[in-house]
Amino acid sequence: MNDSKINQKNSPIAYSCYYTQNREGEQFASQHVLSFQISGVLTLNNGSKEYVFNPGDFRFIRRNQLIKFIKQPDPNTAFQSISIYLNQEALRDYSIQYNQKTSLIKSPETEMVLQLKEVPLLKSFMNSLIPYINEDQLITEELQALKVNEAITILLQCNPELKDILFDFNEPGKIDLEAFMKKNFHFNVQLDRFAYLTGRSLATFKRDFQRIFDISPSRWLIQKRLQEAYYQIKEKGKTPSEVYLEVGFEDLSHFSFAFKKQFGMPPSKV
Structure with missing residues (x-):
């Protein structure tokens, strides 16, 4: 059906x-x-x-x-x-x-x-x-x-x-990038979408991000998502299959590979 x-x-x-x-x-x-x-x-x-x-x-x-x-x-x-x-x-x-x-x-x-x-x-x-x-x-x-x-x-x-x-047809205005990203890192969207929602061009977003976090947006997103996943598994008792989508990964295999690379063990061993 x-x-x-x-x-x-x-x-x-x-x-x-x-x-x-x-x-x-x-x-x-x-x-x-x-x-x-x-x-x-x-x-x-x-x-x-x-x-x-x-x-x-x-x-x-x-x-x-x-x-x-x-x-x-x-x-x-x-x-x-x-x-x-x-x-x-x-x-x-x-x-x-x-x-x-x-x-x-x-x-x-x-x-x-x-x-x-x-x-x-x-x-x-x-x-x-x-x-x-x-x-x-x-x-x-x-x-x-x-x-x-x-x-x-x-x-x-x-x-x-x-x-x-x-009837408000304005596009999103420039907002606090750091606060926005810390709140929305778990959404699996392209960088240009994050840039748009923070009121920036993609180039300005990347430049501001590097200045604030001293790391590229892509690397920061992976690290932040993995840290949150580790916390959810260890402290909240969630399984990897419950967590990977929640923190912003597209599939379980990619999540498991990145997790092991970051922490030296698969998520199932936490």
């Missing part, structure tokens, strides 16, 4: 369905996302806080953040969620059409992941997306654009405070 389904390529409307086992991973949230948890449990962690969403919960995920996730199916059904992505182009068009602008210089300092109150408008909107994911028919781009605009309108009516987030 197919474990996941997205109704159409490049569609802003996505449906996730997992039947058999937990799914873990991470992603870069490049766009704002409005989601509804149909069944199962979703756990998100952005390095600062953990969020748990149960069946019936609505969530709004802000753009430009790194997120780890665990999708846990319900024993009797499955993990199911439906999401609509609010890309910058659609939000700019909406801003022009309806004269919606933020009055702030930068986006307000609020939670990066928000649990929204259940209101009839949100529930009926999510129900209206079901034909977009269940029917084997072509959904035109015009129809998809209408649903995106409807989602924006409902969000603004139900949560007016989101206006200053939705």
Whole structure:
């Protein structure tokens, strides 16, 4: 049975369905996302806080953040969620059409992941997306654009405070690189992504990093991830297979090789 389904390529409307086992991973949230948890449990962690969403919960995920996730199916059904992505182009068009602008210089300092109150408008909107994911028919781009605009309108009516987030089109500003990296080293992303999120070009990021840590970013990331893995295994009693993804390695064999090279023993011998 197919474990996941997205109704159409490049569609802003996505449906996730997992039947058999937990799914873990991470992603870069490049766009704002409005989601509804149909069944199962979703756990998100952005390095600062953990969020748990149960069946019936609505969530709004802000753009430009790194997120780890665990999708846990319900024993009797499955993990199911439906999401609509609010890309910058659609939000700019909406801003022009309806004269919606933020009055702030930068986006307000609020939670990066928000649990929204259940209101009839949100529930009926999510129900209206079901034909977009269940029917084997072509959904035109015009129809998809209408649903995106409807989602924006409902969000603004139900949560007016989101206006200053939705219509903030600024790119990430220059932030404290040292603090950011110490909080986010366990995300397995390319250096250019770290550079972007700290408000720097890749060249400036590497130069600032070398000045702050006196080591290259790549070497520092490996050392930091291995140190955290050693701590988790020795002090928390976790197994290598539980740790390697958590600290930012892509696969267990690479993790084990790097760990042995760093500490002189395989992780299973700690």
